[in-house]
Amino acid sequence: MSGGRVVAGRYELSTLIGQGGMGQVWTAYDQRLDRRVAVKLVRPDRVAGAEADELRHRFLRECRITAQVDHPGLVTVHDAGTEGEGPAAELYLVMQYVDGSDLADHLAEHDPYPWPWAVSVAAQLCAVLSAVHAVPIVHRDLKPRNVMVRKDGTVTVLDLGVASVLDNDTTRLTHTGSPIGTPAYMAPEQAMGGAVGPYTDLYALGVLLHELLSGDVPFTGTTALGILHRHLYEAPLPVRQLRPETPQALEDLVLRLLAKDPQHRPPSAQHVYEELLPLLPAPGAPTGHPLDPTRPFLRPHAPWPDAARTPAPRPSGSAVQGERPDIARAVDDVKRLLGEGRITQAVDILGAILPAASAQHGEHSPVVRTLRKQYAATLMDDGQYRRALPELRRLADERAAEAGHADPQSLQFRYEAAQCLEALGEPAEALTEYRALLPYYENQYATTDLRLALDVRRRIGQLLLALGDRAAAHDTLMRLLYDAERLQGPGHPFTAEVRRTLQWLGQVHG
Template sequence: MSTLIGQGGMGQVWTAYDQRLDRRVAVKLLRPDKVTGPDSQDADELRRRFVRECRVTAQVDHPGLVTVHDAGSEGEDLYLVMQYVDGADLADHLAEHEPYPWHWAVAVAAQLCAVLSAVHAVPIVHRDLKPRNVMVRQDGTVTVLDLGVASVLDTDTTRLTHTGSPIGSPAYMAPEQAMGGAVGPYTDLYALGVLLHELLSGNVPFAGSTALGVLHRHLYEPPLPLRRLRPEVPDALESLVLRLLAKDPQDRPASAQAVYEELLPLLPPRGPHTGGPLDPTRPFLRPHAPWPDRAVTPAPRPEPPTAEAGGHHDVATAVDEVKRLLGEGRITQAVDILGAILPAAAAQHGEHSPVVRTLRKQYAATLMDDGQYRRALPELRRLADERAAEAGPADPQSLRFRYDAAQCLEQLGEPAAALTEYRALLPYFENRFAENPYAAADPDLPFELRRRIGHLLLALGDRAAAHDTLLRLLHDAERRHGPGHPLPGEVRRTLQWLGQVHG
């Protein structure tokens, strides 16, 4: 029997029963037509991206993240099968404990920092951190939900809808996210600041009767210092929340780890726990203590998986297996087989043979599609260098490998290195446009390079250069596409925000 346990504008969450493994699970159903419109052809693209994002985020291993069991589509619905968490979501927890003890808020935030630090290392940005996406378990530990779902419903989908309206939760949305700019770990830290402010004051810092009104306040109004609302809140905690809510990402704390270090002196020391269930300070008072206080039979250890690729597979058989897996969307398994057969293929055919080169291209592309940017980067660099040595630095394939490598650098949180590479690539794509088949297939690729350069300059704090780069891009994009095209509209919104925040 299924029970509805939550719903919102994009879908519903149900409890369900896994008959095969005899356990209760939670199933989230999302309706693509709620995002893209009932007649949009972009619903199929949304389904593909949803499954991919769920696959990437399922690889993040942290006890503070809900376990994802399955994801896919059925009819008009996208579904996500998750571990069922016994507890209360943070919104209900706050409603049942007014005023929320400030040391509870610190304990929740510290646990969230541990989760975000692991997520950002992948790197993934949650994009929709809010109380409804945080569960407090019976033993006081905090679990984060919906990792990866918001990234599908965020800025890229905004472009798909051609509405210019950001998808997400306006009350928790950072200024750069609202403007369709580059999101990063700093975006989640802003949402953490909103969440902390709400726990400590009972209300979000910026409210309004319309979504646009809320976003306007995020962009232009300063938050009210917490001690004016609750004088017992420590000075250090008020200061931290104000810095988390800084309009400029450069003025926020450097990382989730840095936020944790500031919260650490405010956490309760180890000692006896006299509270009841759902107390988020309990994990700090009694670390790793059993809950409830009775022995629990450990789960049986699973058998190690058998290798899909190895000596019993020849290269041709393994290649056929990879094609089948990719056709079924089983990218992670395909990556493992490709990585395992490359040494055997090199020994059989030669390191620089066409067969091995093709396999390595497939390996790098599949790593990128699987979100494994750290592993894809050296493969792409090697492919680019080898191709350039053979055909020259302007070779289209070499340039494309370098472009993909620069995207990896950007995803890995290395904006300076990514910026250097994009700048080096831009003259090739602009000056040799007619000779470059990749550019001919995507005539807006030079524009995309310039947009990325502008956002990276902004992320690095060079606002004047970012403004000049994006302003020139706006003029050129309007000349080619007209002012109503999504690209000029997006650039124009970023420039407006940049002028208001730093004017």
């Protein structure tokens, strides 16, 4: 299928290479830079009402966050925006064009798939996931169709930002009671509407690795619900029963990746890589086979050091240079950058001027306190949860010392810190924090935003699902549904969302 249409006055669509319910993927030609690119078009009007506006907002935000991830195994994001006007306007994402074969086709062309190839693919995916999770971003839809094998054997992961946006909160973006995603690769906590984290991608990696080794995913069925039921309640068939030549250590790793309880899976992609390392091919001459995924390995694709620990670069603007930066001017620059949507630059400037502001005005001055609040809020908006967390905890402690632990501002800082823990893939810690907050909110319905109190209870239910405690999650959400219907009405979107999760949970139990 040929295009000819020009998107954003610049990207001429050429050939349709993929499509689904939410949009299409095209090869395209960048007229300005004279290069081939891939363009993904997403139709927000495929979801209803206000959710379409929410999808647009999430799409652009997640594409910006995704563009910050710098790793050779992740497709590069070049551009993103909105094309057209009105309800039929499309979201577009312009990406690097990857020349090679997607992993599903690669598997189909090589039966059986050599187990050293499977190890090499998985090790490269661990390197990508390690970088992605450090942001933190969770892919949520890792599967062979979203992985490309290049001609030199290197692996590239696709669809990171779009998958993150479409499945950021499954119950809000689907009206069928079924979660968005691919059931065969979906972790139990994701399918149940629970909180997701890096452990969710590791489960999908286990499914993918099982498929490469055995030729099929561990759980199949005629319906999405049937597949989900097997993910929740059946043990996967050990791959050595299908491929006896598979090393025992590799089979053991696959089974741990496929653990029902996220806490029983390996703790990180870095740990998975280290376990795969002894199984990788020794240095030697490449086979010469095209798209051989063992070729890149001496050790160049090991996960990078934790990027979150690397200090942010000092901005070069004149407002923050010199021994005594112009704080007032820097604040004006921050306001302008935030108004223009240039959040990452605003973060860098705020981080650079805080030490100088503390020296000039005092660590606990109103000026510095205001700057630190803005810094934490901007880090959150930029998706830099690992850096935002200590800032929010410090703000919460200082405010509680001044005004008491029940102070609404201190509670808000703690609530945002719990959100950071959730985004960083720390469900147990996030659950502990939300539970500690809940008594304050339950005792302050008259003075606290009701939506925030209900949202804390919803998050507790989702985290219980993520941790595999479905009975406690069901009880929590049932009580939440009763209160939501009483306080907001049965037709309120929040109430309907909780009801859909419970219906889905009831289906699985049935």
